[in-house]
Amino acid sequence: MKNLLDYRNHLKRILQKTSGDDQSLKNGLTAIKAIIQMADDGQESTPIKTKKPSISDQNEQNKDIKRLLTGITQLIKTPGDPAAKKQALTALHKLTFVPGVGKNFGTEIGALDQAIQHSIQTEEAVNAKVFEEAMKPKEKPKRDYHKGQRYTVIRLVSGADLINDNGQTVYTVKESQVHPLNLKTGDIVEALEDKTNPNYEAEILRVVGFQKLRKRDYDQIEDFKYAVVQGRQGHLAISRNIHGEKLRIRGKEVVIPIDSSYYQGDNISLEDGSIVDLAWYAGDVRLKKNPADAVQIRWIYQVDQPEHSAPAKKEKKKSSNSEQVAKLDLDLHYQRVGIAVGDNQNEAILDSIVSRYNGIPIPIDAFEGKKKVIENQIKDLDIVILVTAFAAHDSTWNIREFASKYGVKFAVSSSKGYQSFERALYRAANGLPAYEGNQTIEYKEKDK
Numbered sequence: 025m026k027n028l029l030d031y032r033n034h035l036k037r038i039l040q041k042t043s044g045d046d047q048s049l050k051n052g053l054t055a056i057k058a059i060i061q062m063a064d065d066g067q068e069s070t071p072i073k074t075k076k077p078s079i080s081d082q083n084e085q086n087k088d089i090k091r092l093l094t095g096i097t098q099l100i101k102t103p104g105d106p107a108a109k110k111q112a113l114t115a116l117h118k119l120t121f122v123p124g125v126g127k128n129f130g131t132e133i134g135a136l137d138q139a140i141q142h143s144i145q146t147e148e149a150v151n152a153k154v155f156e157e158a159m160k161p162k163e164k165p166k167r168d169y170h171k172g173q174r175y176t177v178i179r180l181v182s183g184a185d186l187i188n189d190n191g192q193t194v195y196t197v198k199e200s201q202v203h204p205l206n207l208k209t210g211d212i213v214e215a216l217e218d219k220t221n222p223n224y225e226a227e228i229l230r231v232v233g234f235q236k237l238r239k240r241d242y243d244q245i246e247d248f249k250y251a252v253v254q255g256r257q258g259h260l261a262i263s264r265n266i267h268g269e270k271l272r273i274r275g276k277e278v279v280i281p282i283d284s285s286y287y288q289g290d291n292i293s294l295e296d297g298s299i300v301d302l303a304w305y306a307g308d309v310r311l312k313k314n315p316a317d318a319v320q321i322r323w324i325y326q327v328d329q330p331e332h333s334a335p336a337k338k339e340k341k342k343s344s345n346s347e348q349v350a351k352l353d354l355d356l357h358y359q360r361v362g363i364a365v366g367d368n369q370n371e372a373i374l375d376s377i378v379s380r381y382n383g384i385p386i387p388i389d390a391f392e393g394k395k396k397v398i399e400n401q402i403k404d405l406d407i408v409i410l411v412t413a414f415a416a417h418d419s420t421w422n423i424r425e426f427a428s429k430y431g432v433k434f435a436v437s438s439s440k441g442y443q444s445f446e447r448a449l450y451r452a453a454n455g456l457p458a459y460e461g462n463q464t465i466e467y468k469e470k471d472k
Contacts, residue, residue, distance in 0.1 A: 214230055
């Protein structure tokens, strides 16, 4: 180490010779500065010790870095997302106060700040957000399975009885509980008395088993699924289903008149084109004389029907049901149409829509969860429609990926309704946007 300059005697002499006039004071100040400079030059420079950040400060900085990275990641996925922009900018501004960050990375921070502020929404980002919202699984009600009691199901024409081990009926539940679970006679379920809901005597929690019952212990039931309601208001009837199969009871073709006023309720009304399930007791004596008295509508499918405008003139009688249903100007020319749906409840209805437009419906097992399985199903298709109302698995993201990879036309139906699926099919076939959203899309109707 060099010897430090001993400036003390020099300062004494300068002060002794300095008088009170301005010039002398200036000269003395200059001399003192020179002495101080010589003292600085005579010593080795040593780094200035800075206070190390505390653990709490370091933790807060780490949180800001995480917030910044999370916000930027979200902006890459969804450009222009307001929440992501706010999060990223707030974290970035806080980090500029960290010692050394602003000095060393000022230019880069400024550029990043501007990039974040100029991030705007794109059509692809909007579509992706719509897709994400549609894919969010619905929250399931919290249930205490420990309190449920076990009962055996006895199917009724509409609804079901829940019986105990002694064969006594404890509860009777409505069709709205039975149909979604596809319950059948012999199913063993766990149920809980529902004191809060006046419409049900019990709430079925889950199906836990099955036992085969003797036929003499319950009434046999026959059904006719996906029946089509036809006619005008006041003159509605059912004679066939969506597959063209005619309604037969005890081997005879029958036509069942429908009183639409009886089914007004829960925002459900029967009209021309409605799809329903019929059921009746096989041993009902009324089947012989008047089947309509014995047959009941078990379930009404809530499919979206095209809106009917009041006609100015009397409509011409349509020659076939295909003309009644096929409204859009669309011909698929036997293209292979994959239907990605997570619930088979409306599968037959969706298949029939594709068939009406001369397409070949092919179900996609999109919820298998294996990426290779999904890819093999999609690569040979011409069109794929994703029904997001039933989607509940991350693998559905792969559908869009493989559709793009193999040039398969793709569209999304946001609901299980007839009209929503039909329009998605129209958009895919004509190269229109995959998502309908709030944009205006013209759906040309077939000439009458």
